[in-house]
Amino acid sequence: MEKNIDSFEQLTTRIGRLRMRRCGPILALTIFVAYAPTSSYEEEEVEAFYMDLEKFDREDHAFYKIIIGDFNAKVGPRRAPEEHHIGTHGLQWNDQGERLSEFIMTTKTIHENSQFQKPSSLRRTWESPGGGYRNEIDHIIVNKRFCLTDVAVVPKFYKGPDHRLLRGRFSFTRSAEKAAKFRERNPRTIINWDRFTTLVGFCEDFAMDNIDEESHCGRGFVLLSAFQ
Structure with missing residues (x-):
């Protein structure tokens, strides 16, 4: 894995980027790691974060792009047919979740947490000291729906004083790559x-x-x- 790393850059104080070289049949991969401001910050700072992340995503031309991190956002299940970037599974929404959904729609990416049905115990990525509050605020976002096969919290594994490890399982195959390129050339009609x-x-x-x-x-x- 290490020999396939092309570069790692700290783009801002809240956004990092890991680039992986092509490895055999697997095309180039870019992983963005993000930490969004909490709701206690001014709205201008939250907007600046999302504008930066959108800019970096737009300028990166890797075939596979993955955005992971703590967005301090609650994303619930899809509420309307046009929210096709959101899946049908989730806990609840908050204002930060609405902003994250807007970002996902703008960048034409997919919110993967909500694509998989899981019990709440495997969805909640954050727990307050003492266990009084639990939320799903860490998210995985991808630009190719087919490349992720599962998203779930790893039980009993904590990555800090209050966060739990969120794991995504990926599958990169030549047939899936060809299918994705075909869909891009022949986009599905979406009816309003x-x-x-x-x-x-x-x-x-x-x-x-x-x-x-x-x-x-x-x-x-x-x-x-x-x-x-």
Whole structure:
């Protein structure tokens, strides 16, 4: 593993970057390690952190990109169809979680903790002294959905006075790489159902003179609603 390390840089006081060289069939990999400001910090500092992280992610062109760290954010389960970057599993949301979700959507990455169904004991990554409070505030984010096969806390393993070790299991294969490249060339159409419903109502409000006009309207709103 050590011989495949290309570089490690401390980009800011809160963001580090580890770059791995290509190793056989495994393409280049970049891992960002992040520590977000807590809610006690000014909003400007929180925004500066996310803007920096977004900039570094955008400028890095590795095939695989992984962002891990303590975001002091609670991300619950998906609440609407358009939140396709969030999975269907999670504990609860808070304001920091909303900001993290916005970052994930902007960077077109995937929140992996919420992709896997786990008992709460294997989700909570932080515990207050004395065990009175427990939260899931450490997260793993990836740019390729297929590369991560599991996310869970390692029981009885603490990485500090209050944090538990969060482990992600990865699988990098040539077939999965080809599948990802195919999906990038042929992206899946995402329908905006709110827009679809609005356009259906619009067409229903107008009487059509003939079947051709009605058919034309139907094709129009279906095509329009297919793009967000």
